[in-house]
Amino acid sequence: xxxxxxxxxxxxxxxxxxxxxxxxxxxxxxxxxxxxxxxxxxxxxxxxxxxxxxxxxxxxxxxxxxxxxxxxxxxxxxxxxxxxxxxxxxxxxxxxxxxxxxxxxxxxxxxxxxxxxxxxxxxxxxxxxxxxxxxxxxxxxxxxxxxxxxxxxxxxxxxxxxxxxxxxxxxxxxxxxxxxxxxxxxxxxxxxxxxxxxxxxxxxxxxxxxxxxx
Numbered sequence: 001x002x003x004x005x006x007x008x009x010x011x012x013x014x015x016x017x018x019x020x021x022x023x024x025x026x027x028x029x030x031x032x033x034x035x036x037x038x039x040x041x042x043x044x045x046x047x048x049x050x051x052x053x054x055x056x057x058x059x060x061x062x063x064x065x066x067x068x069x070x071x072x073x074x075x076x077x078x079x080x081x082x083x084x085x086x087x088x089x090x091x092x093x094x095x096x097x098x099x100x101x102x103x104x105x106x107x108x109x110x111x112x113x114x115x116x117x118x119x120x121x122x123x124x125x126x127x128x129x130x131x132x133x134x135x136x137x138x139x140x141x142x143x144x145x146x147x148x149x150x151x152x153x154x155x156x157x158x159x160x161x162x163x164x165x166x167x168x169x170x171x172x173x174x175x176x177x178x179x180x181x182x183x184x185x186x187x188x189x190x191x192x193x194x195x196x197x198x199x200x201x202x203x204x205x206x207x208x209x210x211x212x213x214x
Contacts, residue, residue: 010180011170018163018181021156022081028156029078035070039063059139066136069146073153077160083183092185098175104182105168112161115154122150 042057042064050056057063079085092103126147128134134143167182 021159025078025081028074032071032074035067039067062136062138062141066141066146069149073150076153077157080157080160098172101168101171101175105172108161108164108168115158119151119154119158126151
């Protein structure tokens, strides 16, 4: 086996970890989606109850405030996996090969540092809320569960970013290797095919390339 073929071997442990992380991210994203649905139904009850029967939902504002952390943060790792966030690709779109992967790697490393700082800060806020028994104003809803969601969800994002750092580093070492478990700049056809796979499922979700639109 030549050194080139050895370097392009599919990293089994890396792929298995991506598959495990994918399942956790999907579960978190489903919880975030379910929370939005529940809040929509609760808002309907609030409108009907207040306007029709003068019976608003008790603590509606408190519940909404606490639930915001769920749908705002629990899907962030899922979005990072798909490359669904908005970014400027005026420069990256003109790069290819090792230069592209170097810039992608640097970008993910910077994001990793920011997210690591946010995990520390959000955990500190959770600890403070837990210690003093902080609660909402209207119905006295404890705030620590929603504040705990933030560092947990960001820790999952940190794990995804760590995986992508290795994925991009692997491509920096061997630009000809197959991109695995990292977002890549894709054309319109790749984006459409990827959306179909996400909607209807695919047998090789853990090994196909994750695409992002321009």
